[in-house]
Amino acid sequence: MIEDTMTLLSLLGRIMRYFLLRPETLFLLCISLALWSYFFHTDEVKTIVKSSRDAVKMVKGKVAEIMQNDRFGGLDVLDAEFSKTWEFKSNNVAVYSIQGRRDHMEDRFEAAADFAKAHLPEALRQQLLTYEREKEREKEKDKEKDEKKETSGLSYPSILEQQILTLDREMLDKLSATYNEAGTTCLVALLSDKELTVANVGDSRGVLCDKDGNAIPLSHDHKPYQLKERKRIKKAGGFISFNGSWRVQGILAMSRSLGDYPLKNLNVVIPDPDIMSFDLDKLQPEFMILASDGLWDAFSNEEAVRFIKERLDEPHFGAKSIVLQSFYRGCPDNITVMVVKFKGKASEQ
Structure with a gap:
């Protein structure tokens, strides 16, 4: 089967989900803003820090609630x-x-x-x-x-x-x-x-x-990279190439x-x-x-x-x-x- 390629939009969406929206990322943002606020005493930044802390608490609370209701074993x-x-x-x-x-x-x-x-x-x-x-x-x-x-x-x-x-x-x-x-x-x-x-x-x-x-x-x-399978494919006039993984004719990631x-x-x-x-x-x-x-x-x-x-x-x-x-x-x-x-x-x- 030809595996579906990932679109740029879906890639950006996943980056947002897995990195920018994680509780750890928000927590680091809070620390950075707190240090900035401490040294420069800006009321605006203090407001942002408070809002970010609330956001982290909300996300962590959601994680704890779902983890308690269903044993996801750490599932995002x-x-x-x-x-x-x-x-x-x-x-x-x-x-x-x-x-x-x-x-x-x-x-x-x-x-x-x-x-x-x-x-x-x-x-x-x-x-x-x-x-x-x-x-x-x-x-x-x-x-x-x-x-x-x-x-x-x-x-x-x-x-x-x-x-x-x-x-x-x-x-x-x-x-x-x-x-x-x-x-x-x-x-x-x-x-x-x-x-x-x-x-x-x-x-x-x-x-x-x-x-x-x-x-x-x-x-x-x-798998196409196995010696027995590779020899059989070559004998039949085919080839294997690497496209994310080794694939028959550059397409299929299995040989049978x-x-x-x-x-x-x-x-x-x-x-x-x-x-x-x-x-x-x-x-x-x-x-x-x-x-x-x-x-x-x-x-x-x-x-x-x-x-x-x-x-x-x-x-x-x-x-x-x-x-x-x-x-x-x-x-x-x-x-x-x-x-x-x-x-x-x-x-x-």
Whole structure:
């Protein structure tokens, strides 16, 4: 996707918000005017100092009030008031999403993401039902494991890969017909009784907290600067260049995606997922985090796991807190975080 450029007007507005209107800036202004008043004894300046002190008290009072009502973890008040947020909570899963400093919410409301949401879950559900029925029939026939594998030809990784590649072809057909250049990442976690299978396309990322509190990567970002990706892009006749970050053809900040039909036509961006499987009995996970790249601009895997581990008792299992903390740290992107709690000593699924 082509990221939106910041206009001069919005830049000036943000400078006003983040520097000139901060309580610290007003406080320094008060000190400067107070010193001027002390040495030159001007009534006008004394009046300005009093007004500035009142302004600082008002702003600090507003900060304290909002911080007390909602645990923003230091979130800038002015930004919080103008940012759009979405949230979801059900049993052991919580999601929190914020538009942040972007002009649009690309994490959720755009054609490629909408298409994936509308088609991929149902396609996976149908294929998984077929797979489970085949397994049951094979159990009834009491066949050997090798014979089962030959008969079925299906597995969780193969199902995920097949459905993601099919989705991309359908998406390209639909979006290219209207010259819609939208694209999206794809991060899918498939949970069974003893195994977790994760498929990833793009730079959304998953990380798991195991029984010892370790951060276990569930995926690896697809970035143009990576050696494997760079070689593939060059072999296809493409290039990468730096434009705020390393980008394919100077445009896209990831080397794999769904959609993005102009770059797919050049074969410099591909939809092939990386798929990893994890033994749940061995890891005995406490929770996992699935998040868009906005979070990972502000947090490492280890930092994110530590942060959420300390906040699992919150209503959103820490998802809301880490999103807002990422925003406070200056993340310029949309931020979407899902936290999934697993069955274990610290949580119940």
